[in-house]
Amino acid sequence: MKGMNAITGRAIADLDHLYQSVGKIASTPLASCIKRRTFGSDLFSYVDAANNGATRTRLYAAIATALMLWEPRITLTRVQLVADESDTDGKAFIDIEGFTTVSGDAVRTRVPLNLGNIA
Template sequence: MKGMNATTGRTITGLDHLYQSIAKIVTTPLATCVKRRTFGAEHADLVDAPNNGATRTRLYAATAAALMRWEPRLSLTRVALSVDDSIANGQQVLDIEGYTTESGDSVKTRVNLDAGTIL
């Protein structure tokens, strides 16, 4: 699939386009896109929730549901929450793994939940 790089405006294809799409889906709060109220993930609802197993399970479920609904090119196999100490203040990141439904290529990306960027 062909698309546009959100930063540079240039053409983007392949896994780079998929990774950008994953980051956009995961970091967009629900009901913030005017014409697509159901686009995004429920992560904003979990911001003030306690950091325990139940909240992490809800975060994984929200991530999986959003990606399964909005990204048909991805077959998700794993979602994990971790803290990246190389980023300032040890921000939380989601490690997302799977494979593409188009070519079967392995997909492995890390999304910074605070900034919405691909790492």
């Protein structure tokens, strides 16, 4: 699939477009798009939740559900929360792995969680 790079405005395609789409879906709060209220993930409802296994499972499910609904080009095999131990700001990332339904290529991307910047 072809599309446009959200930062530069240049044309992008294939895995670059898929990675941009995955990041956009995971980082968009539900109901924040006026014309597409169901677009995005429920990830942001876990901002102040306890850091335990149950919350992580719900977080993984929120991302997997959003990607299954909005991105038919990817079949997920793994979703994992990763904390940057070397950073004192406590940055976290979501690692997403799977394969494309178009070509069968393996895909792996890391989506930064900027939960502190939610307006």
